[in-house]
Amino acid sequence: MSTAQPRLKRERKRSREIFERAENVLVGGVNSPVRAFKSVGGEPLIIERGSGQYLYDADGNELLDYVCSWGAMILGHANPAISEAIAEQARRGTSFGVTTELELELATLITRAIPFIEKIRFVSSGTEATMSAVRLARGVTKQDFIVKFEGCYHGHADSFLSQAGSGLATLGIAECPGVPAPLAALTLNVPYNNLGAVERVFSQHKGKIAAVIVEPIAANMGVVVPETDFLKGLHEICKKNGALLIVDEVITGFRLRNGSVQDNFGVEADLTTLGKIIGGGVPVAAYGGRAELMDQVAPLGPVYQAGTLAGNPLAMSAGIAALKQLTKPGLYDEITQMAQRLAVGLCAGLAEAGIPGEVNAIGSLATVFFTLGPVKNYANAKRSDTKRYARFFREMLDRGIFLAPSQFEAAFVSAVHTPQDIDRTLAAAHEAFQVISSESAD
Numbered sequence: 001m002s003t004a005q006p007r008l009k010r011e012r013k014r015s016r017e018i019f020e021r022a023e024n025v026l027v028g029g030v031n032s033p034v035r036a037f038k039s040v041g042g043e044p045l046i047i048e049r050g051s052g053q054y055l056y057d058a059d060g061n062e063l064l065d066y067v068c069s070w071g072a073m074i075l076g077h078a079n080p081a082i083s084e085a086i087a088e089q090a091r092r093g094t095s096f097g098v099t100t101e102l103e104l105e106l107a108t109l110i111t112r113a114i115p116f117i118e119k120i121r122f123v124s125s126g127t128e129a130t131m132s133a134v135r136l137a138r139g140v141t142k143q144d145f146i147v148k149f150e151g152c153y154h155g156h157a158d159s160f161l162s163q164a165g166s167g168l169a170t171l172g173i174a175e176c177p178g179v180p181a182p183l184a185a186l187t188l189n190v191p192y193n194n195l196g197a198v199e200r201v202f203s204q205h206k207g208k209i210a211a212v213i214v215e216p217i218a219a220n221m222g223v224v225v226p227e228t229d230f231l232k233g234l235h236e237i238c239k240k241n242g243a244l245l246i247v248d249e250v251i252t253g254f255r256l257r258n259g260s261v262q263d264n265f266g267v268e269a270d271l272t273t274l275g276k277i278i279g280g281g282v283p284v285a286a287y288g289g290r291a292e293l294m295d296q297v298a299p300l301g302p303v304y305q306a307g308t309l310a311g312n313p314l315a316m317s318a319g320i321a322a323l324k325q326l327t328k329p330g331l332y333d334e335i336t337q338m339a340q341r342l343a344v345g346l347c348a349g350l351a352e353a354g355i356p357g358e359v360n361a362i363g364s365l366a367t368v369f370f371t372l373g374p375v376k377n378y379a380n381a382k383r384s385d386t387k388r389y390a391r392f393f394r395e396m397l398d399r400g401i402f403l404a405p406s407q408f409e410a411a412f413v414s415a416v417h418t419p420q421d422i423d424r425t426l427a428a429a430h431e432a433f434q435v436i437s438s439e440s441a442d
């Protein structure tokens with residue numbers, strides 16, 4: 001076995017100093033909660049630059065990155081074509097407040113790759129995309145209830161904040177203050193991978209449900225894979241009851257293939273949301289679907305939704321440069337092979353160290369759960385020993401490897417990770433698992 005990376009070289013003095021100053025002016029020193037490392041402990045990272053599969057912190061430490069900006073950076077950091085496209089557009093102007101041909105170009109790349117998205121609307125964050133898709137579903141069906149799954153995350157709009165994944169799972173926020181109770185009551189939570197539970201809420205709220213929103217692969221409670229026919233079954237229930245299916249592909253879109261992961265599961269949602277990868281690391285998200293549905297959005301229809309910086313030319317240029325590179329033959333097979341090598345190795349490492357664990361992996365997504373038995377839903381995921389995950393995270397970071405700073409997030413493998421990177425990661429994991437198993441022996 002190859003040796004793990006040496007310990008981080010320097011005291012992270014400068015990072016600490018910057019973070020302490022940040023805490024005075026930014027809430028918790030961050031602009032998104034999980035960045036504060038609250039559930040894993042240790043010093044939050046302050047990053048100065050990225051290149052390929054690496055991040056460099058303010059103290060000059062090199063970190064092998066499996067967070068990849070929460071999945072957005074599938075081509076690695078500072079991808080030359082994306083950087084060049086942004087720089088060139090910046091010289092022509094950064095925002096015009098009216099339409100550019102770039103919007104047409106990115107829309108065409110997306111609708112060609114995902115033909116059941118006939119028309120699309122660009123927004124600037126995944127939250128806006130899912131929020132707008134739900135508004136459209138409510139506007140079209142004239143119903144108010146929505147169904148979502150425990151442990152799925154769809155951004156931070158009011159309707160999505162109960163029993164949600166990602167940062168809410170990380171911080172243990174089950175219900176969010178500030179969301180009016182009458183609005184929260186319109187969100188019906190059911191367990192992931194449980195069609196029977198979906199059937200039941202539909203019979204309890206007959207004719208009143210506007211939409212079901214789902215992550216086609218759940219990646220915000222850690223990775224949880226849908227069972228065969230779960231997504232198909234959902235769509236059938238929706239059709240039978242006059243509700244719309246919204247498939248939230250903010251993570252999965254262009255992550256497992258050049259297009260939608262729905263093709264893997266034989267579904268074509270009424271509405272699909274995209275984000276992260278389609279912006280090439282710049283804020284872009286979108287919602288889209290059949291033309292007759294999307295034509296209900298203003299200016300063609302009465303469902304209002306707008307954005308000052310929506311379709312921003314810098315962001316469109318970055319997205320175009322990213323998606324053009326994702327058509328390369330064999331690219332996704334290679335990324336998947338890397339991720340499989342990682343998942344299989346982690347599984348073996350757990351077994352060797354005698355640590356009860358499960359590795360859920362699909363495509364280029366993976367999560368280590370410190371629990372026995374399959375993880376098929378949020379209740380299963382919550383059984384994971386998050387203290388062990390925190391230990392694992394810190395031991396890996398100490399060896400120069402940056403995993404998600406929360407049990408309830410995915411590890412993302414990118415097109416620039418190499419077999420050597422994976423082997424180095426597994427060597428580090430081997431050492432980390434030894435530390436964990438010796439601690440639990442105490």
Ligand SMILES: *Cc1c(COP(=O)(O)O)cnc(C)c1O
Binds near residue numbers: 070126215249
């Ligand atoms: C990240 C994410 C969102 C929210 O996107 P933001 O750009 O952070 O608002 C929505 N849905 C899913 C599945 C996500 O992973």
